[in-house]
Amino acid sequence: MNVLELLSNEERNDSSSWTIQYSEARGRGIFANKDIKKGEIIFVDYPLLIGPRTGSDRVFCIICFSLNNIRACSKNCGLPLCSEACENSSVHVSECEFILSRSKEFFTQIRFDIIRSLTPLRGLLLNNKQIQLLKLLKSHQGLHHGFEVNIAKKHLRINDDEEVLMHSICSILDTNTFEVIVGEKSDDLSVRALYPLSSMLNHSCTSNITHYFDSHQKMIIKASVPIRKGEEICHSYTKIFWGTCVRQPYLQQTKHFSCDCSRCQDPTECGSNLCAINCFNCGGAVLPMYKPNVSVTWRCVSCNSVMPAKLVGVVLAILGSRLNSLLSADPIQIFKFMKSQLPKYAPMSNHVAVQLKCRLVWLLGYQKNYLWNDLTDELLREKEDMCRELLKLLEMLRAGQNKMRGLILYELYCCLQEWNRRNHQTGEHKALFEEAKEILKDDVYAPQEIKNFWVLNGSEP
Numbered sequence: 304m305n306v307l308e309l310l311s312n313e314e315r316n317d318s319s320s321w322t323i324q325y326s327e328a329r330g331r332g333i334f335a336n337k338d339i340k341k342g343e344i345i346f347v348d349y350p351l352l353i354g355p356r357t358g359s360d361r362v363f364c365i366i367c368f369s370l371n372n373i374r375a376c377s378k379n380c381g382l383p384l385c386s387e388a389c390e391n392s393s394v395h396v397s398e399c400e401f402i403l404s405r406s407k408e409f410f411t412q413i414r415f416d417i418i419r420s421l422t423p424l425r426g427l428l429l430n431n432k433q434i435q436l437l438k439l440l441k442s443h444q445g446l447h448h449g450f451e452v453n454i455a456k457k458h459l460r461i462n463d464d465e466e467v468l469m470h471s472i473c474s475i476l477d478t479n480t481f482e483v484i485v486g487e488k489s490d491d492l493s494v495r496a497l498y499p500l501s502s503m504l505n506h507s508c509t510s511n512i513t514h515y516f517d518s519h520q521k522m523i524i525k526a527s528v529p530i531r532k533g534e535e536i537c538h539s540y541t542k543i544f545w546g547t548c549v550r551q552p553y554l555q556q557t558k559h560f561s562c563d564c565s566r567c568q569d570p571t572e573c574g575s576n577l578c579a580i581n582c583f584n585c586g587g588a589v590l591p592m593y594k595p596n597v598s599v600t601w602r603c604v605s606c607n608s609v610m611p612a613k614l615v616g617v618v619l620a621i622l623g624s625r626l627n628s629l630l631s632a633d634p635i636q637i638f639k640f641m642k643s644q645l646p647k648y649a650p651m652s653n654h655v656a657v658q659l660k661c662r663l664v665w666l667l668g669y670q671k672n673y674l675w676n677d678l679t680d681e682l683l684r685e686k687e688d689m690c691r692e693l694l695k696l697l698e699m700l701r702a703g704q705n706k707m708r709g710l711i712l713y714e715l716y717c718c719l720q721e722w723n724r725r726n727h728q729t730g731e732h733k734a735l736f737e738e739a740k741e742i743l744k745d746d747v748y749a750p751q752e753i754k755n756f757w758v759l760n761g762s763e764p
């Protein structure tokens with residue numbers, strides 16, 4: 304049996320535009336059977352298994368993912384729910400019965416350790432056909448896969464067969480899982496899910512597709528650029544603005560392969576210089592030279608000197624930790640870091656600066672004290688400039704019509720609307736909205752103004 308044979312007719316889609324093929328280097332992958340146009344839907348996919356992420360630290364209903372009216376399950380399984388309807392849903396009744404029949408204690412309060420091990424526990428409760436399908440998906444061995452099993456075993460009696468199956472489910476989840484945005488954009492709530500067809504998609508750092516979800520967690524895969532017949536259809540397992548120095552270790556540690564795509568082999572990453580750090584010799588840009596199976600060398604493009612690995616490690620660690628703390632900081636703190644500290648270590652092309660710019664674009668106009676009315680002309684200009692820079696960068700990275708482009712186009716449109724409101728005339732904003740609307744059509748994560756447009760025009764978000 305292969306994956307397609309185990310899917311229902313609806314789940315299998317009309318597969319005339321693609322086929323699953325095998326290669327020695329990458330295993331199974333999806334290839335175009337015909338030329339596919341930019342924006343064309345390639346297939347839709349339904350979740351086989353969905354639930355909280357391992358690091359989940361938000362309290363939300365584990366059935367409908369609502370953030371409102373949350374309370375612990377009245378049967379004392381420790382899981383958060385929002386209503387009687389969710390408590391009585393068939394999915395919850397079976398997981399609740401399982402937890403209660405195996406628990407070593409009563410969970411009268413919401414328990415994060417039960418929430419964090421819920422997704423693989425749900426895997427144990429799949430029917431035979433679903434387990435058969437799940438076991439066809441790729442997984443990798445590694446000590447860091449399956450720590451949820453130990454969390455579950457602390458509180459629940461899990462027998463040996465279940466333990467083996469749960470380990471295997473965790474490894475399959477780690478290799479194939481998709482992050483699913485389930486709330487509104489402002490909530491940023493996400494869960495993880497396994498999609499059987501999309502699990503056949505191999506990775507490229509220059510992906511040719513974009514994906515989005517509807518309100519029922521159905522995933523839609525669309526071409527972000529024209530795809531030629533015979534070309535592999537690839538998804539990016541990493542974030543588009545991560546530099547190679549972040550993508551490579553992430554892919555090696557979590558997905559167990561080294562990417563050899565053209566972006567990874569080009570130290571400048573299509574001229575973006577996302578990994579550039581300052582040369583301590585001459586102040587030029589030091590870039591990483593990745594070659595498959597050879598350790599990376601960081602070399603200055605101006606004076607050609609090699610920067611010692613230890614020094615590179617220190618700079619990357621400083622930048623990485625500042626990025627992590629600043630992602631939840633106030634815009635003023637982010638600007639301060641970008642203007643006074645970052646230039647000591649890296650040029651503004653560095654992916655840390657890019658990710659912080661992205662964060663500022665999401666905050667300015669929406670965060671308390673930084674609402675559109677609160678923004679000074681200077682801050683509004685900064686946001687507009689950052690949107691334009693990020694759009695240019697996406698073009699450099701050949702991202703095509705991907706979701707990030709749609710979201711940034713919309714933010715640029717909002718800046719221009721705001722300039723208009725302040726009596727500065729701008730001409731192009733309608734076209735920006737039209738393009739954003741087209742890219743984000745039917746995406747549950749789209750800004751409300753775009754969703755309102757679909758509702759007014761009879762399309763179901």
Ligand SMILES: C[S@@+](CC[C@H](N)C(=O)[O-])C[C@H]1O[C@@H](n2cnc3c(N)ncnc32)[C@H](O)[C@@H]1O
Pocket residue numbers: 328329330331332440441443478479501502503504505506507558559560561562563
């Ligand atoms: C989600 S699966 C993709 C489908 C997989 N090839 C299969 O046969 O089921 C992810 C795994 O595929 C392999 N893979 C994906 N992209 C790759 C790439 N660009 N180069 C090498 N291996 C890749 C890795 O083993 C990775 O952990």
